[in-house]
Amino acid sequence: xxxxxxxxxxxxxxxxxxxxxxxxxxxxxxxxxxxxxxxxxxxxxxxxxxxxxxxxxxxxxxxxxxxxxxxxxxxxxxxxxxxxxxxxxxxxxxxxxxxxxxxxxxxxxxxxxxxxxxxxxxxxxxxxxxxx
Numbered sequence: 001x002x003x004x005x006x007x008x009x010x011x012x013x014x015x016x017x018x019x020x021x022x023x024x025x026x027x028x029x030x031x032x033x034x035x036x037x038x039x040x041x042x043x044x045x046x047x048x049x050x051x052x053x054x055x056x057x058x059x060x061x062x063x064x065x066x067x068x069x070x071x072x073x074x075x076x077x078x079x080x081x082x083x084x085x086x087x088x089x090x091x092x093x094x095x096x097x098x099x100x101x102x103x104x105x106x107x108x109x110x111x112x113x114x115x116x117x118x119x120x121x122x123x124x125x126x127x128x129x130x131x132x
Contacts, residue, residue: 001078002071011043013062014072017097019051020081025087036084039075056093060100069101070111075116084119122128 006014008041018039022032042050063069076097080090 001042001073003039003075004044005071006068008045010062010068010072011045011058012049014043014075015040015045015049016051016054017056017072017076018057020056021076021090021093023080024089024093025085026089027087029083029085030128031083032079035079039079054098059102062099063101069103073098073101073103073108074111074115077111078118081115081119 003011003014018036022028022036043060063072076094080086103111
């Protein structure tokens with residue numbers, strides 16, 4: 001949704017984070033994989049970079065503006081919620097990443113609430129074409 005706003009190095013860092021998030025619960029849901037593909041397409045990357053050995057702290061350093069931090073946070077939270085399940089591994093990784101971005105609990109809660117409302121609106125919109 002907002003990933004096109006990121007710089008090239010931020011997109012590469014985001015892909016690394018997204019791949020780790022998807023694998024953090026060792027369960028690769030179709031919803032997460034589908035959203036990941038949409039995210040890659042939105043970023044207009046010619047090639048999906050392979051995951052690196054960079055730490056979460058190092059990856060977080062790529063996001064150096066309030067806008068890029070918010071984009072990365074909202075999009076990763078969206079990916080975590082894609083399958084309607086927040087696994088313990090996903091929560092742990094998100095908390096660590098968001099801590100490095102220096103978000104407080106109120107900001108994180110606000111972003112999570114926005115993501116939940118977004119998914120509710122998407123579900124509501126799908127009813128338009130699913131109604132008989």
